[in-house]
Amino acid sequence: MKQHKKGLTLWLAAILLLLAGALLTGSPGRTETVQEAMRDAVLHDVNRISLLGWKAVNPGLISAFLVTAILLLASALIRIFVIPRFRYMPGKLQLLLEEAVGLFDRMAKGSSPHRFGFVGTYIFGAGCFIFVGTLFELLGLQAITTHGHAVTLPAPLSDINAAIALGTLSYLVIVSGGIAGNGVKGIGKSLKEFSLPISMSFRLFGALLSGLLVTELVYYYVSLSFVLPVVVGVLFTLLHALIQTYVLTMLTALYYGEVSEPDHKPKKAKARRS
Amino acid sequence: MPLNIDWQQILLHWLNLAILTGGLYFLLYKPVKQFMAKREEYYRSLEQQAQEKLAQAQQLQDQAQAKLDGADEEIRQARAKAQQSVQQSAEEQLARVQVQAQQILTHARAEAEHDREEILRSSQRELRRLATEATKRLALQQDPFEQFLDLAEEGAGHDEKR
Numbered sequence: 267m268k269q270h271k272k273g274l275t276l277w278l279a280a281i282l283l284l285l286a287g288a289l290l291t292g293s294p295g296r297t298e299t300v301q302e303a304m305r306d307a308v309l310h311d312v313n314r315i316s317l318l319g320w321k322a323v324n325p326g327l328i329s330a331f332l333v334t335a336i337l338l339l340a341s342a343l344i345r346i347f348v349i350p351r352f353r354y355m356p357g358k359l360q361l362l363l364e365e366a367v368g369l370f371d372r373m374a375k376g377s378s379p380h381r382f383g384f385v386g387t388y389i390f391g392a393g394c395f396i397f398v399g400t401l402f403e404l405l406g407l408q409a410i411t412t413h414g415h416a417v418t419l420p421a422p423l424s425d426i427n428a429a430i431a432l433g434t435l436s437y438l439v440i441v442s443g444g445i446a447g448n449g450v451k452g453i454g455k456s457l458k459e460f461s462l463p464i465s466m467s468f469r470l471f472g473a474l475l476s477g478l479l480v481t482e483l484v485y486y487y488v489s490l491s492f493v494l495p496v497v498v499g500v501l502f503t504l505l506h507a508l509i510q511t512y513v514l515t516m517l518t519a520l521y522y523g524e525v526s527e528p529d530h531k532p533k534k535a536k537a538r539r540s
Numbered sequence: 541m542p543l544n545i546d547w548q549q550i551l552l553h554w555l556n557l558a559i560l561t562g563g564l565y566f567l568l569y570k571p572v573k574q575f576m577a578k579r580e581e582y583y584r585s586l587e588q589q590a591q592e593k594l595a596q597a598q599q600l601q602d603q604a605q606a607k608l609d610g611a612d613e614e615i616r617q618a619r620a621k622a623q624q625s626v627q628q629s630a631e632e633q634l635a636r637v638q639v640q641a642q643q644i645l646t647h648a649r650a651e652a653e654h655d656r657e658e659i660l661r662s663s664q665r666e667l668r669r670l671a672t673e674a675t676k677r678l679a680l681q682q683d684p685f686e687q688f689l690d691l692a693e694e695g696a697g698h699d700e701k702r
Contacts, residue, residue: 364576371573427545
């Protein structure tokens, strides 16, 4: 009991010390107003980061590359150290990996039973990117802008370019499914859904941007930086990481299945004639 | 461009997504799916083996049942055959006994007939002998009147003695 009390006292003292330190040291001074911060969060026209000295790009692109690097590194480690040790009676990590792969595989098979190999692969990649990319903002990794300021790297999809890239790529995948399944007719079928790339892109951008703006707003004021980020930062981020992953992958798989489904109408007509 | 849309960055994002999708496919998606398929195949083969063994067991059971049914039929047939054989044997024995009895009866009758004839012949011979003897006596003996008298005398003497 004495040890418990001692531990509790130490923990409380550490919290109070950290709080006092945070309040007393203060911030280094604001480099931008809240309006500027919000505007930059949407447009990314001020705080840009140099891409290996070649070009100044949005922080979202750097985040996207980092997310890809993290995912590929983790996958390589899993491939080398975990997958060869897979057993028929799975452990916790194996179960998690199998469930992640199985989830997208089942989604592809369920939505597009005629042709699911490629779309399964794509939605797995896209799903991982959206989920990990959205959670990436929780890491709070810092990068130096071209102006020499430090900025927190945002979620890749809060950058309009990343959202457009993912939306249009998903649409291209859907079109490819239409061509593979129905040839020229498939292109027609896919083009009927011409609003898809816009809706997919801006849905992602809007969802992720709203999260980013709320987070920016919360962290802009020191007084809001206690307790509240636990709810706003972690729970909301986790929740819409799941939701956005599910929405985009499900929509892509559904439309892919719809346009790649072989057309049976001519056969029926022939059968009726005969 | 409005909203700071940059086509070059969009292409870079595409490149990034293509690398990520390909990398994840080869490093994670494909091996995990292959393992899952392998496990599924393993359990399917186990199930198939179990089904085959079950079918074999069922077949063996059917065969055993058929044999059991066959054995019952064989036993029934054997029993019927045995009964038939016993009945036939009993009938044969009865017939044989009847024949023997008939023979014994015939023999007894013949013997009886023979005895009767023998007795008849011996009695006839006796009668003939008696008749002959009586005739001889009659022919050789004294006068019947004298005989009568002798007898009568014998009879009177007998009464006196008493």
